[in-house]
Amino acid sequence: MQYIRQLDTIRAIAVLLVIIHHWFPKDSVFQIYPTGPLGVDVFFVLSGFLITAILLRQKSKAHTGTIAINFYWRRALRIFPIYYGALLLLAIFHQQVNSDLKTAFPYLVSYTSNFYFFDRGTWDGAISHLWSLAVEEQFYLLWPWVMLLAPQRWLLHCIVAFIAVGMCTQYLLLDVPLHSILPFTAFDAFGLGALLAWVVQYKPQHLQLFYKATVVAGVAGIVGALCNLYLSLPLLPLRTAHSLMALWPITYAVTRREKVWAAFIWNNKTLIYLGKISYGLYLYHLLVSQVVQPQLVQPYLHPLLPDWLTGQYLGLLSIAENTVLLLLVATASYYLVELKFLKLKRHFDYAPAQRLIPGAAEPSMVPVAPKAQINTSE
Numbered sequence: 001m002q003y004i005r006q007l008d009t010i011r012a013i014a015v016l017l018v019i020i021h022h023w024f025p026k027d028s029v030f031q032i033y034p035t036g037p038l039g040v041d042v043f044f045v046l047s048g049f050l051i052t053a054i055l056l057r058q059k060s061k062a063h064t065g066t067i068a069i070n071f072y073w074r075r076a077l078r079i080f081p082i083y084y085g086a087l088l089l090l091a092i093f094h095q096q097v098n099s100d101l102k103t104a105f106p107y108l109v110s111y112t113s114n115f116y117f118f119d120r121g122t123w124d125g126a127i128s129h130l131w132s133l134a135v136e137e138q139f140y141l142l143w144p145w146v147m148l149l150a151p152q153r154w155l156l157h158c159i160v161a162f163i164a165v166g167m168c169t170q171y172l173l174l175d176v177p178l179h180s181i182l183p184f185t186a187f188d189a190f191g192l193g194a195l196l197a198w199v200v201q202y203k204p205q206h207l208q209l210f211y212k213a214t215v216v217a218g219v220a221g222i223v224g225a226l227c228n229l230y231l232s233l234p235l236l237p238l239r240t241a242h243s244l245m246a247l248w249p250i251t252y253a254v255t256r257r258e259k260v261w262a263a264f265i266w267n268n269k270t271l272i273y274l275g276k277i278s279y280g281l282y283l284y285h286l287l288v289s290q291v292v293q294p295q296l297v298q299p300y301l302h303p304l305l306p307d308w309l310t311g312q313y314l315g316l317l318s319i320a321e322n323t324v325l326l327l328l329v330a331t332a333s334y335y336l337v338e339l340k341f342l343k344l345k346r347h348f349d350y351a352p353a354q355r356l357i358p359g360a361a362e363p364s365m366v367p368v369a370p371k372a373q374i375n376t377s378e
Contacts, residue, residue: 006253008275014042040241048193055147056201073348099125111137126290163191170237191244218248282331
């Protein structure tokens with residue numbers, strides 16, 4: 001699909017929210033709100049939108065099996081290389097990792113680590129964040145077949161049903177520890193993103209009205225999240241509230257991308273770059289902060305630094321070191337590994353597609369990116 005750079009900005013903000021949640025002390029001002037769950041839910045809504053948009057655009061252009069094969073190959077080329085590369089490194093340096101890798105490894109390899117953590121009832125060190133990648137992969141196994149096989153007249157019903165399942169299961173499992181890492185409790189997040197894709201594809205004339213509705217829904221999400229967290233009033237499940245909050249800026253980016261308000265943020269080159277490498281930033285951030293920095297940097301660098309820096313400001317120093325290390329690792333991963341596999345996507349191209357992007361400042365035909373361009377928005 002066409003590249004919308006503002007979606008990379010949203011990716012960057014989402015991954016920064018997750019990193020802040022994991023890196024900053026629990027008594028920090030940054031921990032007043034659970035930014036980690038919010039960032040993950042933003043990723044889920046964005047994935048629901050992008051994946052569904054791809055599937056709906058291709059639904060009538062080729063045989064279902066052909067579309068599905070291309071879809072899964074392209075997903076594999078995007079996701080598997082650095083994920084399994086990271087698992088290989090974990091296996092090699094397992095003695096330095098403070099996790100039960102012997103038990104967890106079959107779950108990690110099979111993208112079922114969310115069930116591993118759910119069974120434990122607790123997290124497991126530097127591999128804890130991989131649950132969300134497992135949930136996304138489980139969504140990919142199911143959702144393409146729903147969108148490709150369901151008749152067009154039933155697509156909206158399927159999407160609404162998924163949203164309802166996500167909300168209801170969160171209510172039903174409210175007292176169950178770690179219930180939010182089960183795949184069906186994320187259906188509302190994916191489904192809300194899919195709803196936007198459905199409107200873009202089949203009801204583009206209503207997209208501006210849909211955006212106005214997301215503004216109201218986003219405000220309701222904010223109120224719902226605050227009531228849920230601070231007043232113990234679950235008017236909305238927390239993930240549903242977060243997903244409504246996320247749908248608002250995602251819809252804004254899709255409809256107003258040519259003339260966005262606060263362009264210095266939306267079109268910020270640093271944020272857009274961080275969005276491009278956000279998969280690596282997410283995948284490596286706990287490995288860097290819990291393995292690389294404390295075992296490879298701190299023992300050798302800190303003795304060379306003044307005592308006041310390694311004493312009073314140790315927390316800030318560690319965050320600074322983690323930031324530099326993570327940027328280096330994620331950048332190297334993107335250019336040396338990810339881009340090489342992304343170029344192979346040209347062997348699994350979808351049928352050419354062009355369509356009007358409704359809601360743009362000036363309606364114009366936006367073609368699919370040429371083969372020479374690497375589109376990291378899917």
